[in-house]
Amino acid sequence: MSATSEADLPEAGSTGRPLLTTVAITASCAAFVVIGALQALYGPAIPALREEYGISPAVAGLSLSAHFIGALLGVLVYHVLRGRLNNRLLLGGSYVLMAVGAAAFASSPNWPLALAGTFVIGLGFGGIDYGLNQLFAVGFGRRSTAMLNLLNGHFGIGAIAGPALIGWLGAEDYPQIFVGIGVISLLILFTLGGVAAREPEPTPAEGAAAGGGARVLPIIAVFVGIYVLHVAIETGVGGWEPTHLEAVGYGAATAATATSAYWAAMTVGRFVVAPLSLRWSAPSILTVCCAGMAGFLLLATVPSLAPYAYFGVGLMIAPIFPTCLPWLNRAVPSVAAAGAYVIAASMIGGVAFPPLLGAVIDTMDVKTVPLVLFALAVACAVLSLWLRRNAPDPGGVTGRGGAARTDTAAA
Template identity: 85%
Template sequence: MSAISRAHLPEAGRPLLGTVAVIASCVAFMVIGALQALYGPAIPALREEYGISPAAAGLSLSAHFVGALLGVLVYHLLRGRLNERLLLGGSYVLMAAGAAAFAFAPSWLPALAGTFVIGLGFGGIDYGLNQLFAVGFGNRSTAMLNLLNGHFGIGAIAGPALIGWLGADHYPEIFVGLGVVSLLILVTLGGVASRESEPATADGAATGGARALPVIAGFIGIYVLHVAIETGVGGWEPTHLEAVGYGAATAATATSAYWAAMTIGRFVVAPLSLRWSAPSILTVCCAGMAGFLLLATVPTLAPYAYFGVGLTIAPIFPTCLPWLNRAVPGVAAAGAYVIAASMIGGVAFPPLLGAVVDTMDVTTLPLVLFGLAVACALLSRWLRRNVPDPGGVAESRAAQGPEPVTTRES
């Protein structure tokens, strides 16, 4: 077994995640995807129940993301002191407790506190499972991370569908149900290794210090920019499509298709990542993003172009994380930095894009996002040239040489 392969096993020789734990992790990502997507559809019921304005109701998602950001940072700080099972278990319990508090809150402020607690658990699960999948499957980590994050998309589609089926006034039951699922996942934590082993340093990796800083900064740039584009399209696509002549129903359907493409893209890339290296996938995705956003400036092509943006943006988050961990194995906080950056981007960029739209015109939105995509593509090109992917698929196969010819006995 190579040094890199051994890096993905704990010292006892046991895999970081057993089969049941992998399945439970995918269910957990469906739960966090559903929870994040439920706040918007629940707003009408929240306004009626608590007598609040739309802006106040929108604070539920803001409180959730503030909690999630703090959850990532706390989980990272505690990783060296507490084992993975305890941290994940605590995150599941927090998410369940927050869901119950939100569902049964007697007034709006306790409800907001509930969304903050949901966010704390959400952030821990998001960071903890992404990190375990990023280092726990060797050369298959990129494929497995795309699979994991694809289940987030399934949950994000299913959550609003449940609201639509049961009615917005039944949001408390849905939140409580998801909290119960979170608690049930606790019984599968025996399949999670208590601790990760120290990652091995591969040739070409930046182990830490000054050499690692520009590498981490490059990945943070990729994460911030692609999340800005993701939230920009998700938030402003309906407005843009209506501005260029589409009806409200068509614009809403096209936006749903965009989010569905985010899920499809991850499942499609999962098997492709077993043959293509992470730098290659990132380069193609960033170029594709830019190309489709340019096509979105043509009104007749815009709905289809946005679907293409969803397909190409989807693999970036789960593809870059294993590459980052392999590139800077000596910087334990690297994963926390980029995941936190992605959350900050999700909070900060929607109002910034709103300000741009107010000062210019919503029809310029694709061009603004195209500029961000070009910057993302330039960063991806720099990373590909200056940050090799030690232990990646293409590199590992090249190092192994041609596979031996075997014969089958009859």
């Protein structure tokens, strides 16, 4: 193994220092545990919300909708302000918003104010999600894909821990949990000195599409398509796996356990791919993951294999979001909004697709769920092959030896 080279170190900010110190990296991972837990807490808290505010299940479910609307707006606001305010101020404001929203949600005397609290939580959530993903995408050179997988793996830890915490303490204690999350958000503010104020100006690498080139918009559009499709599959499996498994003969407990295992696979997959991304290129990882999604969804049509196949789907979906983001930044470095587009697209897909899939399932047998999702996975695989050919990964890892070179140089 060769000695650590300059390319392996974090990118320097405008002051010549790394974009994130070790303390800031650790705090960022903690922040992703927090936002993962927050997103997963609303569902388990619904029984307590209904009892406290005297609302129906559908009205209680608006808490998650308000959260996602706020998150989408948070991404867009953060992006618009990136050129005017520095990273520390934007991230700090996002942590404060999340803490204020959590406190408001926990202590609101009525449902409209509680709903407003979830919207404010979402604003902070979106800023943190976008801001940290962008910093990790550009801050570690060739290791950005590995670091992004680690960062988003911690989101999964939070998503598993949040409901477990409510299960342990009881749904009626959700206010204390939200207040605790707000306190942790405020504590993270003390680590922002380890975040560079600004990122370096992007420098187009060999093989990258020029800012005004005709290929830029199609490349971004295909990345957006992949993000929408993979999130559609992710939420589709998460929402319909229990129903499908029960329809093919499994008990409710087995179906619930298999679905929990699917979400756990989403976390495991990111930690597994982190070291692999140091040896394999982003295009290769994406192609394998899309093909793997399709293959496992096809296996899910076989009742005896379905629970295990869904676990495999989770493993394949896991690396797509964190693997594509640094590749996108390298492929179109002059389009600062590209990251905002795909992160916003993933949020829109998460909100819009479940009811669309539900409408499709209403016209078909629920046993066709894997086939419907298989068709989406095939489309995702086709888009991944187009990107592999038309958006080479400049500066990415393209071989087993881990040497950095551009795909065009290898051609």
